């Protein structure tokens with residue numbers, strides 16, 4: 001293999017674009033010697049509230065914690081059922097089981113990979129307390145198809161927006177950003193996310209003053225007044241350094257998300273140019289959605305062989321996710337079997353994430369798609 005490695009994401013190119021601004025912001029934090037939950041965190045919470053169009057945001061230590069804080073704030077516990085998708089990152093479900101509640105999996109749509117609204121409705125029981133739709137890979141779930149039924153029954157919607165900051169959907173003629181439709185939105189700032197920091201970080205959004213206050217108390221050990229504890233919470237604080245980095249990066253997020261959309265459009269054109277329709281199914285973008293392509297995930301024939309072939313050519317492609325959550329060994333006790341959620345299981349065999357980042361060049365994308373075309377011409 002002689003060609004340069006093409007990574008699935010390249011953070012260093014992105015860093016070059018904001019180096020000066022970020023170093024300046026970091027310098028200010030270091031000079032202030034204020035490191036935890038200070039003015040930068042408060043300003044970030046304000047900035048993201050304005051960006052999302054939601055009154056309250058609370059920074060926290062990770063996306064995983066944002067989900068945990070959200071479920072704790074609505075009082076999820078033993079005996080409760082929470083409906084969610086089997087096709088997501090582990091944290092979407094571990095936050096439910098960590099609180100002693102039972103995850104109930106509803107299968108996904110094969111085009112968008114998001115939870116299927118009809119399946120959500122089928123799974124509702126008198127014990128259902130919440131639903132966690134995940135806006136997977138950067139595209140919002142069609143939440144309006146089940147949210148009225150949930151609200152009627154007093155079931156909460158906690159949106160997992162870890163991969164979807166800036167994604168939007170037109171609902172009833174209005175544009176909603178991810179994290180503003182349900183009672184609570186949960187975000188991750190893991191470094192590879194569309195808005196990533198230089199460590200771990202997360203955030204909870206809500207329109208409810210009560211839930212907001214609850215989340216703020218829970219993130220500091222369940223304490224409103226220092227050293228007095230109304231309940232047992234977490235240590236889930238966001239630090240000033242991460243907040244300062246995120247404030248710089250938030251200023252660029254819209255442009256970076258648009259660049260990702262262009263990358264996605266180019267992939268689609270290249271697939272058509274190389275006549276790959278029989279082999280490769282690009283991700284579906286619903287008409288009313290603004291997909292922000294955290295990942296560009298296709299479904300493809302002979303997935304594992306294609307992935308190996310691309311690796312031989314120096315191109316990194318990844319599998320998100322290779323095992324459906326209902327079949328994870330740690331959830332065996334829930335009693336699911338292979339075949340129970342067939343669409344999710346099919347996706348685990350067929351999906352492949354191609355290189356995707358705002359700075360990906362047209363010639364690099366051509367290299368990816370040419371290698372795919374060569375594979376399907378000669379190897380299959």
Ligand SMILES: Cc1ncc(COP(=O)(O)O)c(C=O)c1O
Pocket residue numbers: 062063064065088089091092134160162163187188189190200201202
């Ligand atoms: C869908 C989803 N939910 C939750 C998380 C958890 O976020 P974090 O890694 O910041 O804890 C992630 C992160 O990868 C994710 O992709």
